[in-house]
Amino acid sequence: MTVLRTIARPLLASMFVYGGVNALRNAPAMGPKAEPVADALGKAAPQLATSPTNLVRVNGAVHVVAGTALATGRFPRLSAFVLAATLAPTTAVGHPFWNESDPGSRQNQTVHFLKNLSLIGGLLMSTLDPDPHKKFIGTRAKNRVVDAKGVVVERIDDLRP
Known part of the structure; x- marks a missing residue:
């Protein structure tokens, strides 16, 4: 693993x-x-016992496991994809700036919403890494x-004769 990946993955995973x-x-x-998510899931799949607290716990556990996997370089593309997929609904539910009437709260929620979108972009870029264990391009060129x-x-x- 390159020095860049060794540093970047834990930094990206730390928030999760x-x-x-x-x-x-x-x-x-x-x-x-x-x-709202628990209600929607309850309507879509009534056989599932979905409470809001359990959804938060499941989402938290997924973030800890996938974040740790990304930070340590275990299944980095898969863990980045899982984090991006779970962060999208988390962002929509957790930071609905469009519902805020107070300008300060709206600004705060907008910043967090955009921060999460930026994290999703970084995670999606991580899924495109063609070989996550490949050496840095400069090292490969030198070799x-x-x-x-x-x-x-x-x-x-x-x-020569």
């Missing part, structure tokens, strides 16, 4: 691990915000030059 632990610890207090030099030297030696 922290937020997930916070959601697990404070699920009852955060539950009311998830009520190819060194390998090519060796081939050229061998061929020149073969030409």
